[in-house]
Amino acid sequence: MKTLTFLTILLSFSCWGQIKGPDSIDGWQLHFGTHAQNFNDVQTNSSGQLNDTFEFNPTIGAGLNIPLTTNWKFLPEMSWVLPKLNEDSRIIKNIFFFRADFAYTLLDWLWLRAGTSFAILNQHGRGGKATLNNGNETSEFYYPDENHSSVNNTLDLGVELLYDKWSLRLQTYTYQVFKEESRQISYSLFLTRYWDL
Amino acid sequence: MKKILLFGLIIFATSSFAFTLNNNFGAAFKSKTVNVQVAGNSNCSSVTPEELASMIGPAIDDFWNRVSTSSLRLKDGGFSGPIANISNGILCPPTDSDCIGQGTTIPPVKGIIIGCNTNGSNFSSSSAVLAVTVPNHFSGNAIVGAVILINDIPGNIFSQLSRNEQISVIAHEIGHAIGLGHSKDDAALMYYRTVDHRERLGQDDIDGVSYLYPVKMDACGLMGTIEETKTPPFFTTVGALLLMILMSECLRLFKRAKRSATL
Numbered sequence: 001m002k003t004l005t006f007l008t009i010l011l012s013f014s015c016w017g018q019i020k021g022p023d024s025i026d027g028w029q030l031h032f033g034t035h036a037q038n039f040n041d042v043q044t045n046s047s048g049q050l051n052d053t054f055e056f057n058p059t060i061g062a063g064l065n066i067p068l069t070t071n072w073k074f075l076p077e078m079s080w081v082l083p084k085l086n087e088d089s090r091i092i093k094n095i096f097f098f099r100a101d102f103a104y105t106l107l108d109w110l111w112l113r114a115g116t117s118f119a120i121l122n123q124h125g126r127g128g129k130a131t132l133n134n135g136n137e138t139s140e141f142y143y144p145d146e147n148h149s150s151v152n153n154t155l156d157l158g159v160e161l162l163y164d165k166w167s168l169r170l171q172t173y174t175y176q177v178f179k180e181e182s183r184q185i186s187y188s189l190f191l192t193r194y195w196d197l
Numbered sequence: 198m199k200k201i202l203l204f205g206l207i208i209f210a211t212s213s214f215a216f217t218l219n220n221n222f223g224a225a226f227k228s229k230t231v232n233v234q235v236a237g238n239s240n241c242s243s244v245t246p247e248e249l250a251s252m253i254g255p256a257i258d259d260f261w262n263r264v265s266t267s268s269l270r271l272k273d274g275g276f277s278g279p280i281a282n283i284s285n286g287i288l289c290p291p292t293d294s295d296c297i298g299q300g301t302t303i304p305p306v307k308g309i310i311i312g313c314n315t316n317g318s319n320f321s322s323s324s325a326v327l328a329v330t331v332p333n334h335f336s337g338n339a340i341v342g343a344v345i346l347i348n349d350i351p352g353n354i355f356s357q358l359s360r361n362e363q364i365s366v367i368a369h370e371i372g373h374a375i376g377l378g379h380s381k382d383d384a385a386l387m388y389y390r391t392v393d394h395r396e397r398l399g400q401d402d403i404d405g406v407s408y409l410y411p412v413k414m415d416a417c418g419l420m421g422t423i424e425e426t427k428t429p430p431f432f433t434t435v436g437a438l439l440l441m442i443l444m445s446e447c448l449r450l451f452k453r454a455k456r457s458a459t460l
Contacts, residue, residue, distance in 0.1 A: 038265070038403065041263065041397055042397060042398065042399065042400050042403065043384050043385075043386075043395070043396055043397045043398065043399045044384050044399070044400075045383070045384050046383040046384060046388075046392035046393055046394070047392075047393055047394055048393070048394030048395065048396040050396060050397060089215065090215045091215045091216070091404070091408075093404060118414075121266050121407055121411075123404060123407070123408050125408070129221075130217055130378075130381075132217065132378070132379045132380075132381065132389060133379070133389040133390070134379060134389055135320075135321065135323070135325070135326040135327075135329075135389070136321060136323050136325055136326060137321065139379075141217035141218065141219060141378030141379055142217055142218045142219070142220060142221040142378065143215060143217055143218070144216075144218055144223055144408055145223075146223060148407075148408045148409075148411050149411060150266040150267070150268075150407045150408075150411035150412045150413075151411070151412060151413060151414045152265060152266060152412050152414055153414050175265035175266065176265040179265075181258060181262055181263065182262060182263055182264060182265045182267075183265065184263070184264075184265040
């Protein structure tokens with residue numbers, strides 16, 4: 001329901017852009033790339049290594065391009081970090097971003113972006129049990145069997161390099177902007193293809 | 198078709214672990230702020246009560262309180278009042294009548310209480326078990342209180358660990374107290390044994406605490422909270438994508454119609 005509400009808000013923005021004039025909506029885009037969640041803040045092995053290197057988590061998405069002034073654009077987008085699955089997967093984890101970015105055209109080939117996202121961490125448990133080591137014996141533990149979503153409002157900053165109808169983009173998301181102790185930063189790298197409407 | 202299959206394999210066939218819960222009904226604290234305290238009458242042979250209390254801060258701030266997608270905030274509460282039988286009583290789940298019948302038990306507590314204990318039956322009579330944790334106070338499916346017992350029987354291994362390792366052990370046991378089970382991933386704090394270097398939570402820990410204590414942001418008052426549902430995420434995703442496409446298509450048609458009108 002929350003998703004639908006937010007999409008309705010995006011649609012309202014888009015319609016507002018449309019009402020401004022027949023050329024108000026420039027086009028739409030599809031993007032593909034990778035996403036790193038909680039950069040440099042997750043332990044990745046038993047030696048204390050953190051996730052401070054490149055990681056490949058496929059991400060896809062789509063968005064609109066709505067010019068507001070000569071230099072400013074409104075760019076509503078949705079991105080989906082695809083879940084990692086294998087035959088033992090008992091929890092399906094999806095990350096969605098519903099993003100409202102404003103882009104400033106610094107140069108013809110360079111956009112600076114700032115905006116906000118609803119970052120939705122959705123986990124769907126399939127239930128079941130696992131027998132795992134516990135001290136010097138084993139015990140049964142339980143996989144979750146419900147669908148839970150954690151919704152954060154993030155501060156987004158990005159830089160986008162354009163060439164013809166393509167672009168490369170680095171997008172960062174700051175979680176818990178106002179809580180220093182739990183502030184975490186995630187980022188995405190996107191290759192985007194734009195189409196005119 | 199082969200290309201599609203290859204693309205699918207590249208995208209989806211990556212290995213992943215999964216967190217577990219320590220019960221089959223997803224129990225968690227109802228309150229998002231939970232006190233962590235050392236029992237006021239706890240006596241440890243290996244660390245002083247003050248040293249034990251000084252480990253609470255790092256155990257919560259370097260691990261569980263860092264998670265941006267979790268609403269749980271653990272609070273260093275220092276010392277609690279005295280807890281009966283904390284040093285030598287048996288720690289029992291509230292529904293385990295066999296355990297409760299064995300002897301003097303530790304009473305139900307509120308929040309998370311840490312103490313040292315010398316009763317071998319809590320640790321399978323093994324000095325190799327570092328600590329045990331049992332949520333021993335429930336209200337319905339919600340945890341009200343949990344007790345962490347550090348193994349203090351003679352020859353225990355806890356006393357031989359470095360301070361950082363002891364902090365990791367306490368952080369691990371706090372993970373059990375808030376409802377998490379073990380992980381198969383040795384990068385996770387909830388792995389069943391201590392590892393060489395513990396710096397941060399692993400991905401399984403973050404996912405687990407985010408599952409049990411999700412952030413329910415209300416987006417500047419524009420929207421309500423997310424409810425727990427049984428709706429598979431696949432349908433949510435497909436629905437959202439379809440809406441996005443529909444939105445784009447509507448705008449395209451609207452723009453065409455407007456252009457026609459101006460000609």
